[in-house]
Amino acid sequence: MTKVAEAAPHAGAGFHYRPEIDGLRAIAVLPVLLFHAGSTVFRGGFVGVDVFFAISGYLIAGLLLAELERGTFSIATFYERRARRILPALFVVMAACIPFAWAWLWPTQLDEFGKSLVTVAAFVSNVEFYREGGYFANDVALKPLLHTWSLAVEEQFYIVFPVVLWALWSWDRHRGSDRRWMLLALSALALASLGLAQWYVVHAPNAGFYLAPGRAWELLAGAIAALLPAPTRTSRTSRSRWRHLPGLAGLSLIGASAMAFSDESPFPGLMALVPVGGTLLVLRGGTADTLGGQLLSLRWVRGIGLISYSVYLWHQPLFALARARSSAPPGAAEMLALCVLAVVAGALSWRFVERPFRMAGQPLLRRRRSVFLAAMAGMTLLGGTGMALHIAQGFPQRATPGGTMGSIEDRLALNFGLDxxxxxxxxxxxxxxxxxxxxxxxxxxxxxxxxxxxxxxxxxxxxxxxxxxxxxxxxxxxxxxxxxxxxxxxxxxxxxxxxxxxxxxxxxxxxxxxxxxxxxxxxxxxxxxxxxxxxxxxxxxxxxxxxxxxxxxxxxxxxxxxxxxxxxxxxxxxxxxxxxxxxxxxxxxxxxxxxxxxxxxxxxxxxxxxxxxxxxxxxxxxxxxxxxxxxxxxxxxxxxxxxxxxxxxxxxxxxxxxxxxxxxxxx
Missing domain, CATH: 3.40.50.1110 (SGNH hydrolase)
Incomplete structure (x- = not known):
């Protein structure tokens, strides 16, 4: 199979490809998929996003550090890779939602969908969804782009992180301290973010869930794990009898949080240490020579992990639009079928959208300038469409057999009583x-x-x-x-x-x-x-x-x-x-x-x-x-x-x- 650029972004000097990390992505996406499908077993499946955050911090920090040490670090190259990785599949999903949203969403919902198109294109959708209400409220199940809040958090983090990492690496190199100051500074930032996250849980839980300052510690935790020295051969030998324990313990923590947590849990904050800590245990200790790493390296698990980004992108629009279309909530069989459809759509999206733009040697849009121009064009077109939907207040004049969409929605207006x-x-x-x-x-x-x-x-x-x-x-x-x-x-x-x-x-x-x-x-x-x-x-x-x-x-x-x-x-x-x-x-x-x-x-x-x-x-x-x-x-x-x-x-x-x-x- 032809290699895909950044299919394993943890490849680099001293940072080799680890198939078990692709398997860990599958462990992240499946609970999210089942949680949004209404599974009563994975009531805390939303922790899959926290797993993704830790993985992302780990991989990006390792890649950037390898480039810094080789002298090939470039902000422009970093953002070109991010654009190739994130935008093509995201743009396709956003565009695919538009005709179905037009047909099935009520004017207020279509207006909000329009705002989400604008904010997703600008990577600030987490702020918009925070303003609209809680992640666990009843109406969020009808928001096709709700899940993009996590992409916004990541991109906001990566606006700052490469520059901070470069500055800390330069400081460490100047003082000859071998990453000591880098690790201390990132640890201090992570602790400050974790403290803020816990404050949010008590005083502003929706802000803590959606906004980047209270989520940054999860990405920083992954980054710190990547920057720590690798275990020496001697230490590996001395613990060979116990080498399986960290990876299995990490997987157990992730699974337990996905099943034991719920929308009533005070989350994120200190409780998020469970799935994030479990992820770090797998990243550091669930290597290919351990039972946990071998389980994650199974072909079908790695396969789901490879397409996990596209599966994540497709699942929420499919679920939300199916709910909007139906006069009754989809049953268990329908939701299971939609889960399968999300995986199939994710596989097709990975093969025909993600992969061509990231193909090593011969990607679509080979020149960096072309990538950035295409990104700006897509953001402008989709954001402009969203702005039109918002300005027109969701086009209430759309006709249906029972009257206009606006007249029907008006009949569902809030009943305040006298006024x-x-x-x-x-x-x-x-x-x-x-x-x-x-x-x-x-x-x-x-x-x-x-x-x-x-x-x-x-x-x-x-x-x-x-x-x-x-x-x-x-x-x-x-x-x-x-x-x-x-x-x-x-x-x-x-x-x-x-x-x-x-x-x-x-x-x-x-x-x-x-x-x-x-x-x-x-x-x-x-x-x-x-x-x-x-x-x-x-x-x-x-x-x-x-x-x-x-x-x-x-x-x-x-x-x-x-x-x-x-x-x-x-x-x-x-x-x-x-x-x-x-x-x-x-x-x-x-x-x-x-x-x-x-x-x-x-x-x-x-x-x-x-x-x-x-x-x-x-x-x-x-x-x-x-x-x-x-x-x-x-x-x-x-x-x-x-x-x-x-x-x-x-x-x-x-x-x-x-x-x-x-x-x-x-x-």
Missing amino acids: AACDTPFTLSPLCATARRPDTLLWGDSFAMHIAVSLRAGPHPLALRQHTLSDCAPLQDIALTGRGRDYDPTHAAQCIAFNRHVLAWLRSHQDVRTVVLASPFSMYRDIALGPDGSTQATTPEAVARALLRLVAAIRATGAHVVVIAPPPNNGTNIGQCLAATLRDGIAGSPCDFPRSSARRYPETLLRLLNGQVPVIRLDNMLCPGGICRTRVGDTIVYRDDRHISIEGSRWLGHRFDLADRVRAAAR
Whole structure:
């Protein structure tokens, strides 16, 4: 087989080709692939990116040091190699996404996709995705270029690293210290970055995940491993009995983190030491004469490793666009087929795109000038296309059998209730009241917001005041939150203060005779934050006690209390399903689901309330005959996985006179 330039960039003076490193790339890409496919086994498969970072730092540092010692170091040559390695396959994938994104993404999604085209071309997509939200949020599964954040981190690192390495090498050479100062300086930088990463985990987890300063230590760790002296022959002999241990231990650490970590883990930060440390053990100790190295050198493992970059590029667009196209989430069989397709596409991309541009001796675009001009042309064309999509706000006028894309998406708009101003820390905005002297208070989180329209619709509307805050259950002196990146002490403290303000408002408004509380009282979360900042494990009993304390405080004002339970859901994005049926002109109600499969309102909590508070259950209204309705005629009832749409809320109020049911329950 003809050699490919940089197929093994760790080739160099004293830095020979190691097939087991290609195998390690396979160990990096497969968990990422399976994690994004929804595997429950590899819940921490995202650590494959950390493995890639450490490998990249190791290989690039070794290559650059070899060139420095040979006197052939050149920044221009370095960036030519990076362009040949990164850009051809990346440009092909970006271009391939455009027609499918045009056909299937909603205007807001297409607008964001356009911004991602611009930022990917400029290698700052990690910053854009950080601004848009968390890596583990539900909507990121529909972002075709989400995975390019890691390429941006690497390229931002490599803008600085070659110059820093050259300066440190020159300093070491001048002082004759044989890499000592180089290693000390890089170690100090790595420790500073690791410290920042851990600070991010506590205070700004999304920034820690996406931004280069908190990720640089992973690449630096690989670089340091490459710069350390190679083990002497004597030391190899003395440890020959144990030579298999480092490589096997490293593989075990990588595998354990990929299976034991999850989106709730406080990651990256100190926890990332596990996969990164495992990678370093393999890089330093998993050589060809060890069992670990031999496993990684198996032909099929090395084969996947060789195409790993292209497989990584193709997998997320395939998954995201398949999800955007379908009215229902792809099942296990479909996701497995997409995984296979990603590997096949990666192999074809490696053979016909990557390899020709990196062919030793006769690559496409032989001259460096041609490479840079082609890179600029590709960035300009793709970035310009993305800018056009963004400026046009995702082209909402695109026609479909069910109306324009924009008109359909508008039907899935956020349901803030009376007004968007009502989703905020405590406000007295007149937009959040339907009368000067309301007799009913609607209090809760987004699940209270989405029934506000219901309480105003129908023949007997309520005189309403809405006090709501997203992700803030109406409880007294505790706020439900979660571990890891879901733990937001600032919002939790804000929630406690919000509920106190609402209770104080209620005490000063004696005209309010009924208080409607609505929330799922998020039992999936496992921390409650107290008013003094202390945390405790969340249990149904603790939630019930906090709710009953609030009910008692409300009743002390003379008002009656009614709880409205959330609508049933089956764990899928019902709103996306409904929108897809409209887009594709599908008649009927293919998004309906059996009541038996619904994720039900916490029965344990209801039993603990034991009839002490009247509860209105929406599942009794929405699921006649055991089938939960998601669309009635032309009305779409849901806007996402759990919330009622604006038109669905209006239909619910008219069809069941929800306002009058509240009055009856409050008597």
